[in-house]
Amino acid sequence: MKAEIIAVGTELLLGQVVNTNATFLSEELADLGIEVYYHTVVGDNPQRLESILEEAQERSDLIVLCGGLGPTDDDLTKDTVAAHIHHTLIQDEQALARLHEFFAFSKNKMTENNLRQTLMIEGGLAVQNPTGLAVGTLITEQGTTYLLLPGPPNELKPMFQQYARPLLEELFPQEEQLISRVLRFYGIGESQLVTELKELIDTQTNPTIAPYAKPNEVTLRLTAKSGDEKVGQQLLDSLEASVMALVGEYFYGYGDENSLAKVTVKELKKHKKTITAAESLTAGLFQSTLGDVPGVSDVFKGGFVTYSAETKAAFLGIDRSLLEKEGTVSEACAIAMAEQSRIAADADFGVSFTGVAGPDELENQPAGTVWIGLAEKGKPTIAFLQHFNRDRRSIRQSAVMKGLSLILQTVNKKK
16 A cells, blocks of 8 residues: 655745644554655646646555645645546535634635635545635545645644544555554653664564654654554553663653653642742743643643843842852752742742853853752752753753653652
8 A cells, every 4th residue: 555645835845834744644644554655745836736646646546635725826736636537626515614604703704715615526525624624535536546635734633633544544444553652751862762772673573663853852653563453552562661671761651742741740730739930041931831731720820930130039039149149050049949939839849940041151151051940848949950052942942841851750759
């Protein structure tokens, strides 16, 4: 079963938009036992898209197109594919009803071109869009199946998972399925992780191990091929146990959609603990990262951004003489920030970040010097000195990840 993905959009060729859809679709199709052989990006040009389609139909069983289903004149994917397979476009009544409901609710005037989003290819199956207005199509013609999806990832992903994937599973049943499990690690680089797991990787057959480096963390995708779900899970359990025996100290959670912030919030909720923060060099990034997690209000009471010595003294009540004597890039300052924020917010934990994001030095300390303070109710407050590399943005992100890791480790000690 060979598949290829065609991303349509001039903005992709210009580098204005990153093609994350191809990564998502490749992983999803692999889980279905469908191998992706080609990725192509083409601009909003019907002649060039037609040329790509002619090649694709000769080499692939499934062609997934993403982008070009919108209301504007350059959204020509449906028109081009329909012409390519000699079909016409028809209106999908369910998509049309959703379109009218959307504009009635928003009180905005609907322009005529919006009706283009409700068109699908005649003879195919409509693929509904739960988060947008552009309907997709799944259609097979002369042995080649075409799946048309919108370009925005926030529409494409739920549309594929809720509607397209079940259709593909029914259309292309596999005797063997690929069963995957994603393990997430923090505090170890990809090169070290691969070195520690070298023997497992070198001798892998079924299941397999695939490492992926991400900003400030590494993930492992374990994949088993089996005709039986239970057998596949047992294969993964055995491999995971071998992995954990070697690098388990760096493991923090499972899943593609998980994150260190989500796991930390989950553990805080589990133990009924609250948290606050005082941030200097991270300027609210830690609190913003927590705020991205649904339900964080159960554990996060709010916090402080104290970028200067003056605001550290004014907002947190830190003694000015301490700041003058020790400096803001210091263990003493990090401890005071964590303690005072925890007390002010009446939280179980207070975390602080102070240091040098760069690119210039501060208080004779080089860029990347970071102190992270951790205050816990009823315990002595401590601070950790870190040295991070790379640019300003990476230093700030690394500080946030380290802070989350320290909190998670501390909370888990209560188990």
